[in-house]
Amino acid sequence: MIQLGAQRPKAPAPDQLELRFSDKAIAELDALRTHYPTEKACILPGLWIAQREYDGYLSPAAIAEVAHRLHRSYAEVEGVATFYSMYTTAHQPGRHMIEVCTCLSCHMCGAYRIADYLEAKLGVKLGETTPDGVFTIHEVECLDACDRAPVLQVGDQYVGPVTEADIDALLDRLRNEDSSAVVQLADSIVQVHLRDTERAK
Numbered sequence: 001m002i003q004l005g006a007q008r009p010k011a012p013a014p015d016q017l018e019l020r021f022s023d024k025a026i027a028e029l030d031a032l033r034t035h036y037p038t039e040k041a042c043i044l045p046g047l048w049i050a051q052r053e054y055d056g057y058l059s060p061a062a063i064a065e066v067a068h069r070l071h072r073s074y075a076e077v078e079g080v081a082t083f084y085s086m087y088t089t090a091h092q093p094g095r096h097m098i099e100v101c102t103c104l105s106c107h108m109c110g111a112y113r114i115a116d117y118l119e120a121k122l123g124v125k126l127g128e129t130t131p132d133g134v135f136t137i138h139e140v141e142c143l144d145a146c147d148r149a150p151v152l153q154v155g156d157q158y159v160g161p162v163t164e165a166d167i168d169a170l171l172d173r174l175r176n177e178d179s180s181a182v183v184q185l186a187d188s189i190v191q192v193h194l195r196d197t198e199r200a201k
């Protein structure tokens, strides 16, 4: 199993930078530049593009590419990426990230019972990825869906109020889905940024 919070590998040296953005990603970044007043302001959407382009993981190489393309320092971009929990910077996540809200409303409605059940079913702890690389489970703060407590988030979908039976069905369904919910979520957020950019013109 892979433990979140392990020491991050170092940033690649400038002469070892391997740029990996697709033509589509470069065009998206160019479109964002036309809206925001500075390249610094493009860091957040730029990181979402990178999270999609790098298979759901903001590795040091991914962060270095964003810094390079936006003419910012590595430290500045890494500081942003590691501040927000929506970005995946600790290690390569599983194909499906299951986020368990344990904030007040969910806590009162049995969030830790749900977390315990998930841990037992998958054989990993919160913050870990299953050895087959299919699931990462992650504890998060309020998902702003308190009316559905206890609630899980998978990609851009909420599941709640969730029961143990729902989890059994969810895991069975996700195991058979080849596409990565982590990558899909990153792409959805990039598209929202681009739509907002168009509307604001």
Ligand code: FES
Binding pocket: 101, 102, 103, 104, 105, 106, 107, 141, 142, 143, 144, 145, 146, 147, 149, 151
């Ligand atoms: S407390 Fe869980 S969604 Fe708000």
